[in-house]
Amino acid sequence: MGDQESEIREAIITTAVTDWLQDSNPFSDIVFKDGLLRDVTGELGDDVSENDVEYVWKLMTEEGYFRHRGKARRITTKEIDEAEEFGVETPMDSTVQEEILRELKESERKNVTKPEVTRSDLLESLEYDPETIDYNLFYCKSKGWADVQSFIERSPWRRAEITKFGRKRV
Numbered sequence: 001m002g003d004q005e006s007e008i009r010e011a012i013i014t015t016a017v018t019d020w021l022q023d024s025n026p027f028s029d030i031v032f033k034d035g036l037l038r039d040v041t042g043e044l045g046d047d048v049s050e051n052d053v054e055y056v057w058k059l060m061t062e063e064g065y066f067r068h069r070g071k072a073r074r075i076t077t078k079e080i081d082e083a084e085e086f087g088v089e090t091p092m093d094s095t096v097q098e099e100i101l102r103e104l105k106e107s108e109r110k111n112v113t114k115p116e117v118t119r120s121d122l123l124e125s126l127e128y129d130p131e132t133i134d135y136n137l138f139y140c141k142s143k144g145w146a147d148v149q150s151f152i153e154r155s156p157w158r159r160a161e162i163t164k165f166g167r168k169r170v
Helices: 002-023 036-044 050-062 077-085 094-109 119-128 135-142 145-154
Strands: 160-162 167-169
């Protein structure tokens, strides 16, 4: 019975996530909205378990929902906090790190003049605080790595400390 109930809950969440993605503008830089976690799990009523939240993050990471047509998506600070309240780690898995490093290698091969982000900088940023590194950092693959700093400066952070390599919640 437990397995069947789990499957039903996962089906409800999958449908909610799919519907939400269809309603979102796929060409928007910032696709994740405040309260996404609540919107998706809202289909389950007030009884939202840690497993439900973990399944939402699983869909968002393993199914590649953090990226769409080459643009990175940002998780809001509010969503990170909501997930952490349930004890769920925000996603920055090895797959994402490998993709970042691969993109950096490609930019190095293209001989970008004086890139603002070097390989050691990137590794430092991952060590700095991998749970809060902003996904918009990696949007620069379509802009060239030299544009990273200006892209960060244009980003509409709310109550966040801007650094060269990422963001830290305050």
